Each structure stands twice: as C-alpha cells, then as structure tokens.
Amino acid sequence: MVVNDNSAPTPDEIADLKKAVRKLNSRAGEMKMDLHDLAEGLPVDYEILLETAKKTYDVFHDLDQLKRKLISWEKT
Numbered sequence: 001m002v003v004n005d006n007s008a009p010t011p012d013e014i015a016d017l018k019k020a021v022r023k024l025n026s027r028a029g030e031m032k033m034d035l036h037d038l039a040e041g042l043p044v045d046y047e048i049l050l051e052t053a054k055k056t057y058d059v060f061h062d063l064d065q066l067k068r069k070l071i072s073w074e075k076t
C-alpha cells in the first residue's frame with residue numbers, strides 16, 4: 001500500500017488499512033495470550049520470556065501506529 005503524503009488516502013487505501021488493523025489486532029491478541037500462558041507456567045520456559053515479551057511489545061507497538069494512522073486518515 002503506497003500513499004502519496006501530499007494527498008488524502010483513497011477509500012480503498014482506508015479499507016486496506018482497516019483490514020491490516022484487524023489482522024494485527026488478532027495477532028496482538030494471540031501474542032498477549034502466549035505471553036500470559038508463558039507467565040503462568042514460570043519458571044518453566046523462562047528462557048523464552050524476554051523474546052516473547054519483545055515480540056508482544058513489537059506487535060502492540062505496530063498496532064498502535066496503524067491505529068493512529070487510521071485515525072488521521074479518517075479525519076481527512
């Protein structure tokens with residue numbers, strides 16, 4: 001998805017972004033549950049705790065960025 005920064009996004013671009021938000025939101029929910037399950041099982045698998053936490057953080061960060069972009073697009 002390429003958008004010219006000087007123009008308003010098209011309805012198709014907004015729809016694509018909404019689809020990406022929904023997909024990433026689903027992934028974020030999965031990561032949240034994975035992290036929760038890992039935390040409940042500690043100290044078992046503690047070796048993967050930092051990696052799982054980082055991946056979870058990254059997904060939620062990306063989701064936040066996409067949501068902010070969508071909000072700004074919908075204002076135009």
